[in-house]
Amino acid sequence: MNTVSKSQKKRDALVKATISLVNNNGFHATPMSKIAKMAEVSAGTIYLYFENKQDLVxxxxxxxxxxxxxxxxxxxxxxxxxxxxxxxxxxxxxxxxxxxxxxxxxxxxxxxxxxxxxxxxxxxxxxxxxxxxxxxxxxxxxxxxxxxxxxxxxxxxxxxxxxxxxxxxxxxxxxxxxxxxxxxxxxxxxxx
Amino acid sequence: MNTVSKSQKKRDALVKATISLVNNNGFHATPMSKIAKMAEVSAGTIYLYFENKQDLVxxxxxxxxxxxxxxxxxxxxxxxxxxxxxxxxxxxxxxxxxxxxxxxxxxxxxxxxxxxxxxxxxxxxxxxxxxxxxxxxxxxxxxxxxxxxxxxxxxxxxxxxxxxxxxxxxxxxxxxxxxxxxxxxxxxxxxx
Amino acid sequence: MNTVSKSQKKRDALVKATISLVNNNGFHATPMSKIAKMAEVSAGTIYLYFENKQDLVxxxxxxxxxxxxxxxxxxxxxxxxxxxxxxxxxxxxxxxxxxxxxxxxxxxxxxxxxxxxxxxxxxxxxxxxxxxxxxxxxxxxxxxxxxxxxxxxxxxxxxxxxxxxxxxxxxxxxxxxxxxxxxxxxxxxxxx
Amino acid sequence: MNTVSKSQKKRDALVKATISLVNNNGFHATPMSKIAKMAEVSAGTIYLYFENKQDLVxxxxxxxxxxxxxxxxxxxxxxxxxxxxxxxxxxxxxxxxxxxxxxxxxxxxxxxxxxxxxxxxxxxxxxxxxxxxxxxxxxxxxxxxxxxxxxxxxxxxxxxxxxxxxxxxxxxxxxxxxxxxxxxxxxxxxxx
DNA sequence: GATGAATGAGTCTTCATTCAT
DNA sequence: AATGAATGAAGACTCATTCAT
The missing domain is CATH 1.10.357.10 (Tetracycline Repressor, domain 2)
Known part of the structure; x- marks a missing residue:
């Protein structure tokens, strides 16, 4: 059994992807779709972990x-x-x-x-x-x-x-x- | 004769509007149309003074x-x-x-x-x-x-x-x- | 022994929820997820009782x-x-x-x-x-x-x-x- | 010179397309994109004439x-x-x-x-x-x-x-x- | 049977840019 | 030079449906 759940891993990946992309492009030039792709997750999945883009940042x-x-x-x-x-x-x-x-x-x-x-x-x-x-x-x-x-x-x-x-x-x-x-x-x- | 041409006035207005709007909303949350409106100029006019949005900033x-x-x-x-x-x-x-x-x-x-x-x-x-x-x-x-x-x-x-x-x-x-x-x-x- | 099975109760709850939500929002503005929630049932469960949304209505x-x-x-x-x-x-x-x-x-x-x-x-x-x-x-x-x-x-x-x-x-x-x-x-x- | 302006013609086409599509599919099953296509207009153009979908209907x-x-x-x-x-x-x-x-x-x-x-x-x-x-x-x-x-x-x-x-x-x-x-x-x- | 996390296609809407006037 | 209607690509977000558990 993992100490870090699959869910937590996904959230972590999303956080990491957000940091990286916002650094390079700025917040408004970073589409949710790219964040999803970098986190290897479907676009819709973001919204299971965060209410919306603002909530994500x-x-x-x-x-x-x-x-x-x-x-x-x-x-x-x-x-x-x-x-x-x-x-x-x-x-x-x-x-x-x-x-x-x-x-x-x-x-x-x-x-x-x-x-x-x-x-x-x-x-x-x-x-x-x-x-x-x-x-x-x-x-x-x-x-x-x-x-x-x-x-x-x-x-x-x-x-x-x-x-x-x-x-x-x-x-x-x-x-x-x-x-x-x-x-x-x-x-x-x-x-x- | 004016020392400041009509053109220069428009450019100045655009610059000023850009500063104000980018300050309050950030670059990517500032539409060109709003900049035009604040500068009391048509949207198309911006492109007579600047190549594109990037060039403007x-x-x-x-x-x-x-x-x-x-x-x-x-x-x-x-x-x-x-x-x-x-x-x-x-x-x-x-x-x-x-x-x-x-x-x-x-x-x-x-x-x-x-x-x-x-x-x-x-x-x-x-x-x-x-x-x-x-x-x-x-x-x-x-x-x-x-x-x-x-x-x-x-x-x-x-x-x-x-x-x-x-x-x-x-x-x-x-x-x-x-x-x-x-x-x-x-x-x-x-x-x- | 119950005359109404647990299954029947769930189906009934789904039917009732559908009626209520479609009345207030219209069919296409009523998500399956809301129907499920109102019927106190998981989203996936609907598909045990109905083929799809069209079949449900x-x-x-x-x-x-x-x-x-x-x-x-x-x-x-x-x-x-x-x-x-x-x-x-x-x-x-x-x-x-x-x-x-x-x-x-x-x-x-x-x-x-x-x-x-x-x-x-x-x-x-x-x-x-x-x-x-x-x-x-x-x-x-x-x-x-x-x-x-x-x-x-x-x-x-x-x-x-x-x-x-x-x-x-x-x-x-x-x-x-x-x-x-x-x-x-x-x-x-x-x-x- | 036309008695009906080009703008009015476009608005009329949009109204007509909306009527036809909503009749056949219902409001929520009628995408704005289809309305635009039927009116032979770009999707964005709708928003020059109507604030949003609700305003359109x-x-x-x-x-x-x-x-x-x-x-x-x-x-x-x-x-x-x-x-x-x-x-x-x-x-x-x-x-x-x-x-x-x-x-x-x-x-x-x-x-x-x-x-x-x-x-x-x-x-x-x-x-x-x-x-x-x-x-x-x-x-x-x-x-x-x-x-x-x-x-x-x-x-x-x-x-x-x-x-x-x-x-x-x-x-x-x-x-x-x-x-x-x-x-x-x-x-x-x-x-x- | 039951769940609900995950998917991804599809929706509305915005906006940089163009171009006929 | 100046306009602003028109475009259409792109973005945020939703939701019917699936599937591993």
């Missing part, structure tokens, strides 16, 4: 965002130093963006485009709380600048998406050293 | 990017200190993103999405040279970190787009003080 | 027509006076149309629409023979007008369907007195 | 009903005797139903089916007023039975539809004499 977005968040807090424990804690999280995020390029690109497109609806956006944000908590503590300990978390995010986390985009376009290559340098830049921007 | 992208670049180097002269020069450019860019929201949102969507083709992307990049030159000089003078300009861009310029997005969604508000803080963060991330 | 039509005919000749015996016999039958039919509205509406829709096939139409007509016989006798006795039975039906029986439709749309209300008046009109049209 | 229904009503009161003038007035109207209606079979069948299907929406039904009813007025006068003059106009309609006008249906199915043939007999039956049912 929404769910894929939430799924991927959840996986991203889980990855972001790998090996992170709340008690440690702000400094070290941020480094762990930042490097996790960087690793995700560089290793799981497909997923990361998909999130980037959703986050800069009106294809995902507001409720799903909200849902996707939920999991980032530990980072916000860490920053809050960092501010109290006067290690982190006393500015809005949106500012902290903009200057320390968001830039990774740009680097990922450039890497994807083969304009720029991220190496081990690069990453350490990038981390330095992120930290410099938010530390007091 | 490409040209709009290049236009807006040119306007953006021009704005970015307002009041900037190449000879001055790296420090001051960067501040001028950065604040120009920030001003653009916060004042010309429509244009800025459009660029953000194009830059994170496969709707504009690669040649147009390249074309749009051309005008940023003075900033790259400034950074190069900054590196020589050991004021700017000796890292790839993509890294510099990612951490100092790209974050502004995130703040703009948040402001647009009314999640976050940029004020005078905020902007100075943001500039601080940008500068801290790239300075040695 | 056909059979439902024949069933309902049979029930209708049976009801029409309740308390009627062939030997009595034409006058009295017709009154009994007519009032039975009126009662059916006004009490069993669902069934009557279904018949009305089938009789004015190409959804039931010709063989089933013929089959459904079979049971009306006693009325035709009565009319035939009435003509011989020079009580009933010597015209085609289709004419007799058109002017004496068919009008009830119109009244039922109006009642169903809550445009017109049939009361005890109304019915007697209606019967008068029916009789006046066919009597010599 | 609604408009066709209203159109046909208007033509029917106009025909019904041909040669009729309000001042004459109730008796004669009714005969003129009744025979006009009969002539319409037997000459313009396509249109009449279409109306019959719409009137016994939920394919036309309620507002359009109301709209279609408007034109029958002169007949209602005549009946009202007939009641005052104690020539017509003092019953609801729905009853009068059911027994005198509605039966014609049945005869038309039978004729269409080649089960029954309406001749000159038949029609006079039928008129007799209609009049007998409503006269005092």
């Amino acid at each position: 929404n769910q894929v977005y939430i799924d991927v965002k959840a996986a991203f968040s889980k990855f972001a807090f790998k090996d992170y424990e709340e008690g440690g130093s702000v400094n070290k804690g941020f480094e762990i999280i930042w490097k996790n995020i960087a690793e995700f963006k560089l290793m799981k390029v497909e997923e990361a690109m998909f999130l980037s497109q959703c986050d800069n485009t009106p294809i995902v609806d507001e409720p799903s956006r909200k849902e996707g944000l939920k999991h980032l709380q530990p980072l916000l908590d860490l920053w809050e503590r960092g501010k109290k300990e006067e290690i982190i600048k006393p500015v809005s978390p949106y500012m902290l995010y903009a200057f320390s986390i968001y830039p990774i998406a740009f680097l990922m985009n450039m890497q994807e376009r083969e304009i720029f290559k991220l190496t081990k050293e690069n990453i350490d340098e990038a981390y330095e830049m992120a930290w410099n921007s938010i530390k007091i | 490409n040209q709009v992208y290049i236009d807006v990017k040119a306007a953006f670049s021009k704005f970015a180097f307002k009041d900037y002269e190449e000879g001055g200190s790296v420090n001051k020069g960067f501040e001028i450019i950065w604040k120009n860019i920030a001003e653009f993103k916060l004042m010309k929201v429509e244009e800025a949102m459009f660029l953000s969507q194009c830059d994170n999405t496969p709707i504009v083709d690669e040649p147009s992307r390249k074309e749009g990049l051309k005008h940023l040279q003075p900033l790259l030159d400034l950074w190069e000089r900054g590196k020589k003078e050991e004021i700017i970190k000796p890292v790839s300009p993509y890294m510099l861009y990612a951490f100092s310029i790209y974050p502004i787009a995130f703040l703009m997005n948040m402001q647009e969604r009314e999640i976050f508000k940029l004020t005078k003080e905020n902007i100075d803080e943001a500039y601080e963060m940008a500068w801290n991330s790239i300075k040695i | 056909n059979q439902v039509y024949i069933d309902v027509k049979a029930a209708f005919s049976k009801f029409a000749f309740k308390d009627y015996e062939e030997g009595g006076s034409v006058n009295k016999g017709f009154e009994i039958i007519w009032k039975n039919i009126a009662e059916f149309k006004l009490m069993k509205v669902e069934e009557a509406m279904f018949l009305s829709q089938c009789d004015n629409t190409p959804i039931v096939d010709e063989p089933s139409r013929k089959e459904g007509l079979k049971h009306l023979q006693p009325l035709l016989d009565l009319w035939e006798r009435g003509k011989k006795e020079e009580i009933i007008k010597p015209v085609s039975p289709y004419m007799l039906y058109a002017f004496s029986i068919y009008p009830i369907a119109f009244l039922m439709n109006m009642q169903e749309r809550e445009i017109f209300k049939l009361t005890k007195e109304n019915i007697d008046e209606a019967y008068e009109m029916a009789w006046n049209s066919i009597k010599i | 609604n408009q066709v229904y209203i159109d046909v009903k208007a033509a029917f009503s106009k025909f019904a009161f041909k040669d009729y003038e309000e001042g004459g005797s109730v008796n004669k007035g009714f005969e003129i109207i009744w025979k006009n209606i009969a002539e319409f139903k037997l000459m313009k079979v396509e249109e009449a069948m279409f109306l019959s299907q719409c009137d016994n089916t939920p394919i036309v929406d309620e507002p359009s039904r109301k709209e279609g009813l408007k034109h029958l007023q002169p007949l209602l007025d005549l009946w009202e006068r007939g009641k005052k003059e104690e020539i017509i039975k003092p019953v609801s106009p729905y009853m009068l309609y059911a027994f005198s006008i509605y039966p014609i539809a049945f005869l038309m249906n039978m004729q269409e199915r080649e089960i029954f043939k309406l001749t000159k004499e038949n029609i006079d007999e039928a008129y007799e039956m209609a009049w007998n049912s409503i006269k005092i």
Whole structure:
């Protein structure tokens, strides 16, 4: 007996196909028929798993965002130093963006485009709380600048998406050293 | 005699309509007919000014990017200190993103999405040279970190787009003080 | 031991669901899946009882027509006076149309629409023979007008369907007195 | 220069095709593509003249009903005797139903089916007023039975539809004499 | 007998693009 | 130059029917 049901496998294939095709063509230029074909499933089958096209992207977005968040807090424990804690999280995020390029690109497109609806956006944000908590503590300990978390995010986390985009376009290559340098830049921007 | 011909007015109206509609609905959810209607022009007329839909976005992208670049180097002269020069450019860019929201949102969507083709992307990049030159000089003078300009861009310029997005969604508000803080963060991330 | 088998119950439920849904939405706007759901039966199960959708309506039509005919000749015996016999039958039919509205509406829709096939139409007509016989006798006795039975039906029986439709749309209300008046009109049209 | 514009010709062709196809297959079994083909028009063109399929039937229904009503009161003038007035109207209606079979069948299907929406039904009813007025006068003059106009309609006008249906199915043939007999039956049912 | 997931042909509708005026 | 009616290919979605369980 399988631990992963046949149904789950199909849903997974659909999610994966959606990510790949939306990355390459954009949401509206990706027909359901192509998603079905890539997932090796009939066109009608999509509608057994998702209500409609909008529901499909929404769910894929939430799924991927959840996986991203889980990855972001790998090996992170709340008690440690702000400094070290941020480094762990930042490097996790960087690793995700560089290793799981497909997923990361998909999130980037959703986050800069009106294809995902507001409720799903909200849902996707939920999991980032530990980072916000860490920053809050960092501010109290006067290690982190006393500015809005949106500012902290903009200057320390968001830039990774740009680097990922450039890497994807083969304009720029991220190496081990690069990453350490990038981390330095992120930290410099938010530390007091 | 008018300095702006009737033709130019129509082209401008089409460009403006495209920006507005693509911002709100995305490229593929924006029909040519709606663009025509908003520009108060017949559907067929678009094809007198642009080859097809792809050509339309490409040209709009290049236009807006040119306007953006021009704005970015307002009041900037190449000879001055790296420090001051960067501040001028950065604040120009920030001003653009916060004042010309429509244009800025459009660029953000194009830059994170496969709707504009690669040649147009390249074309749009051309005008940023003075900033790259400034950074190069900054590196020589050991004021700017000796890292790839993509890294510099990612951490100092790209974050502004995130703040703009948040402001647009009314999640976050940029004020005078905020902007100075943001500039601080940008500068801290790239300075040695 | 049950007189009604489990199978028969399912078939009955399917027939009932079909009547109700076709009444409200029309035949082609009624999916098999909805019929199945309303009958609390799996979609595939329908095909154990009926060959396909066409066969389903056909059979439902024949069933309902049979029930209708049976009801029409309740308390009627062939030997009595034409006058009295017709009154009994007519009032039975009126009662059916006004009490069993669902069934009557279904018949009305089938009789004015190409959804039931010709063989089933013929089959459904079979049971009306006693009325035709009565009319035939009435003509011989020079009580009933010597015209085609289709004419007799058109002017004496068919009008009830119109009244039922109006009642169903809550445009017109049939009361005890109304019915007697209606019967008068029916009789006046066919009597010599 | 034509008195009938090219546009009007196309709309007419679409209306005609709709009537014919809905008669033979029913509304929901008539694809827009077939209507387009029969009207010798591209599928997309339908949507220049009608908002959607529902709007198409609604408009066709209203159109046909208007033509029917106009025909019904041909040669009729309000001042004459109730008796004669009714005969003129009744025979006009009969002539319409037997000459313009396509249109009449279409109306019959719409009137016994939920394919036309309620507002359009109301709209279609408007034109029958002169007949209602005549009946009202007939009641005052104690020539017509003092019953609801729905009853009068059911027994005198509605039966014609049945005869038309039978004729269409080649089960029954309406001749000159038949029609006079039928008129007799209609009049007998409503006269005092 | 019974289920319901899966199929894929078929439907309505949209929209980029053309072309006669 | 400008129009906008017309096209028809393509897309989202539905649903009758099948079949492995």
